[in-house]
Structures are given as C-alpha cells and as structure tokens.
Amino acid sequence: MFKNVIVRRPSKSLVNGITSAPELGKPDYELALKQHDSYIEALKSCGVEVTVLEADERYPDSCFVEDVAVLSKNCAIVTNPGAMTRKGEEKEIIDILKDFYTDDKIEYVKAPGTIEGGDVMMVGDHFYVGLSERTNEEGAKQFIEALEKHGLTGSMVPLKEVLHLKTGLAYLENNNLLVAGEFVNSPEFEKFNKIIIDESESYSANCIWVNDKVIVPAGYKKTKKAVEDAGYEVIVVDTSEYRKLDGGLSCLSLRF
Numbered sequence: 001m002f003k004n005v006i007v008r009r010p011s012k013s014l015v016n017g018i019t020s021a022p023e024l025g026k027p028d029y030e031l032a033l034k035q036h037d038s039y040i041e042a043l044k045s046c047g048v049e050v051t052v053l054e055a056d057e058r059y060p061d062s063c064f065v066e067d068v069a070v071l072s073k074n075c076a077i078v079t080n081p082g083a084m085t086r087k088g089e090e091k092e093i094i095d096i097l098k099d100f101y102t103d104d105k106i107e108y109v110k111a112p113g114t115i116e117g118g119d120v121m122m123v124g125d126h127f128y129v130g131l132s133e134r135t136n137e138e139g140a141k142q143f144i145e146a147l148e149k150h151g152l153t154g155s156m157v158p159l160k161e162v163l164h165l166k167t168g169l170a171y172l173e174n175n176n177l178l179v180a181g182e183f184v185n186s187p188e189f190e191k192f193n194k195i196i197i198d199e200s201e202s203y204s205a206n207c208i209w210v211n212d213k214v215i216v217p218a219g220y221k222k223t224k225k226a227v228e229d230a231g232y233e234v235i236v237v238d239t240s241e242y243r244k245l246d247g248g249l250s251c252l253s254l255r256f
C-alpha cells in the first residue's frame with residue numbers, strides 16, 4: 001500500500017515541454033492546472049497523503065515528477081534524466097526526499113549513466129528497467145546496483161517504440177499487468193495475468209494502481225471496462241493536456 005505521493009504543479013512553461021506529437025497542439029495551461037487539481041483529489045481519495053511541490057518555471061516538463069526519482073520502501077534513487085532540457089530537474093527533488101528518507105537511503109545515478117523514472121516499473125521487490133532513448137545501459141546498471149545494495153532486484157528490458165517503459169505497461173498488483181503494443185508478446189511479461197489494451201486506446205496503458213483503486217485516463221472506455229472487469233474500482237481523470245506532451249497518469253506523481 002502507498003502512504004505518500006509527491007506531485008509538482010505544472011509551470012506556465014509547460015507549453016514548451018517536449019513532445020513527439022506536435023499535431024495535438026500546445027497544452028492549455030489553465031486546463032492543465034484544473035486537471036492537476038482533479039488528479040490530486042483522485043489520489044487523496046485513495047487514502048494517500050499528497051505533498052504538492054511548487055511549479056518550477058525553469059523546467060517545462062517538471063510536473064512529470066516521476067522521471068526524477070524512484071521511491072521504494074527500502075530506498076530512494078535520484079535519477080539522471082536523459083533529455084537535455086530535463087537535466088538538473090533531478091536536483092530539485094532531493095530536499096523533499098530528505099523528509100522521507102535518511103541520507104544513507106538515498107542513492108544517485110551519475111553520468112554517463114542516464115535513467116528516467118518512467119522507465120522503471122515496480123513489481124514487489126523487483127524493478128523492470130526499460131532501455132530507451134532516455135535510459136542507457138550504464139544508467140540501468142547503476143540503478144540496479146543501488147537497488148541490490150538495499151535488498152531489491154532489477155532487470156533490463158529493451159524498448160523499441162515507446163518513450164518510456166510505463167508508456168506501454170502498468171502493474172496493477174495481484175500479478176495483473178496492463179500491456180500495450182510492443183509488450184503484448186514480450187517474454188519478460190509472460191508470467192503475468194495480462195490485460196491487453198486495445199490498439200486504438202494505447203495511451204491508456206499508462207494507468208496507476210493506488211491502494212486497490214486504479215486511476216484511468218478519461219476517454220478510454222475499453223480500458224476502463226477491462227480494468228473494472230478485473231475487479232478494480234476505477235477513478236477516471238482527464239489528462240488531455242499532459243497527453244499533448246507524451247505524459248500521463250504515472251508521470252505526474254511519485255507514489256511510495
């Protein structure tokens with residue numbers, strides 16, 4: 001179960017965030033703020049304490065706070081983002097982590113290693129690490145060594161198409177895994193009860209499990225039904241403005 005969540009408010013500079021889909025248009029900042037409010041409310045309704053960090057105008061993508069750290073029950077690992085415009089963002093999370101972890105429980109991935117939290121999926125004590133354009137082998141290696149130091153394990157998964165590992169996967173606990181696109185037939189995920197996302201709804205593979213409820217993005221009926229049919233209470237939150245920047249539900253928080 002998660003007790004805490006950290007989020008960072010979107011900055012006005014959000015409109016200049018990185019995107020692979022400029023055809024979706026620029027995010028509407030006011031609407032993004034409202035959607036962020038709803039996201040925080042949804043998280044609170046799952047029984048977690050939400051720490052809200054102030055917007056940081058220097059970093060357009062800084063509301064995607066998941067990418068700058070990975071938090072587990074045993075340790076916190078500060079990442080080293082692979083995207084040029086996100087370098088430095090990770091330094092801004094350290095102070096708040098110190099409210100939750102002692103210094104000996106905070107680890108750091110260093111250059112030439114790069115890793116972003118969106119590439120990390122936690123399944124109990126094991127962490128799958130996607131090798132992507134943002135996460136290199138050196139970063140994944142340092143990350144797994146840090147996990148092992150704290151009694152946890154990790155393994156690498158090469159990505160071909162998606163931005164981050166969790167762009168196409170969401171672990172819903174109880175061995176249930178939402179899978180989309182390139183991961184549907186991956187040998188790494190054979191042992192899970194796979195809930196396969198319809199191709200037309202691939203964005204909605206990025207759901208989050210929070211204390212037996214699952215938050216699903218608005219507008220993806222098939223995914224919502226599939227998650228309900230698997231026995232979960234579903235909360236729907238609109239993330240349309242974050243989708244314009246390749247971001248989704250998991251990217252917007254650190255859950256631990």
Ligand code: CIR
Nearest residue numbers: 018064118164245246247251
């Ligand atoms: C980026 O490209 O870095 C942001 N526009 C989106 C980050 C999404 N984060 C995530 O999937 N964890």
